[in-house]
Amino acid sequence: MGKFKVLVANNTIPQIAHDLLKSECEVRVCEAEREQILQNIPGIDAMLWSSHLQLDKEMLDKAGPQLKVIGTMSAGYDNIDVEELKKRGIKFGNTPGVLDDAVADIAVLLILAASRRYIEGRQAIEDCSWSHKNGTQWLLGQDVSGATIGIVGLGGIGQAIAHRVKCFNVAKILYTGHKEKPEGKAIGAEFVSLDALLKNSDFVICSAPLTKETDKMFNAESFSKMKKTSIFVNVSRGALVNQPDLVRALKEKQIFAAGLDVMTPEPLPPDHELLRLSNCVIIPHLGSATWKTRNAMAERAAKNILNALKGEPMISPVV
Numbered sequence: 001m002g003k004f005k006v007l008v009a010n011n012t013i014p015q016i017a018h019d020l021l022k023s024e025c026e027v028r029v030c031e032a033e034r035e036q037i038l039q040n041i042p043g044i045d046a047m048l049w050s051s052h053l054q055l056d057k058e059m060l061d062k063a064g065p066q067l068k069v070i071g072t073m074s075a076g077y078d079n080i081d082v083e084e085l086k087k088r089g090i091k092f093g094n095t096p097g098v099l100d101d102a103v104a105d106i107a108v109l110l111i112l113a114a115s116r117r118y119i120e121g122r123q124a125i126e127d128c129s130w131s132h133k134n135g136t137q138w139l140l141g142q143d144v145s146g147a148t149i150g151i152v153g154l155g156g157i158g159q160a161i162a163h164r165v166k167c168f169n170v171a172k173i174l175y176t177g178h179k180e181k182p183e184g185k186a187i188g189a190e191f192v193s194l195d196a197l198l199k200n201s202d203f204v205i206c207s208a209p210l211t212k213e214t215d216k217m218f219n220a221e222s223f224s225k226m227k228k229t230s231i232f233v234n235v236s237r238g239a240l241v242n243q244p245d246l247v248r249a250l251k252e253k254q255i256f257a258a259g260l261d262v263m264t265p266e267p268l269p270p271d272h273e274l275l276r277l278s279n280c281v282i283i284p285h286l287g288s289a290t291w292k293t294r295n296a297m298a299e300r301a302a303k304n305i306l307n308a309l310k311g312e313p314m315i316s317p318v319v
Ligand SMILES: O=C(O)C(=O)CO
Pocket: 073, 074, 075, 076, 077, 099, 103, 236, 285, 286, 287, 288, 289
């Protein structure tokens, strides 16, 4: 293979990706800033992408017609104009699978922290309201054991969540999505409509990708269908939720609590209303943030690119 030019469009990508790419290509690196990418993109054959910026027509025009492949170091690609990539015959791969366990762990963290009132408990210690006088009814939470868990999107992450919650002796796992899946049967999960899932679940967990169909799918109507004691967890993308509606549902105690790894915008401004709700556990998009997972994602993204440049199938192609 000749020396293909690869742009690593984020200078914080783990070393393993640089090592792999440098062994076969000429590598250019820039910060994940739109202006920097636009400056560095002309003439490249491939790009390793990792950012929440929009990868759009303008960027692809600037790159030029020789651009052959893009590998994103993420499972989600809602910020990438996949239709435009298809039109231009640019191959595109992502990194599903390698982050399923890490993201599912974060979902469990949010399930437990939200249901057991972690934020209020911690605050009570700090503001000296923890007292023996509080009695036996203080800061009571919801149980995971015996609960019905509803998973919206039973892909790799949803399945990893289902496997984990089974260890908590849950009563039932429901799921919804495009269609019934053999993996659902293997886990012992029941395929139901979104409506049935919202009405019957004690925990509603969102692990579906962001698409035109799922955009704002969790809104005032959805929250009104959920149980007052239910907990909403999102480890997918903030845009699946109508956030003002969620804030209202939490304030008015229409649902018990929420656990969010994702939100809009990201980063969330420190004075945002969500941060002042004691029944909302919120963390800064840490789903895949472990050493092992980020290295595996970087390795997969680099291998996708190298395979495509050699004319071989990518490990995880999108188009
Ligand atoms: O890879 C992704 O799409 C993520 O959001 C990981 O948390």
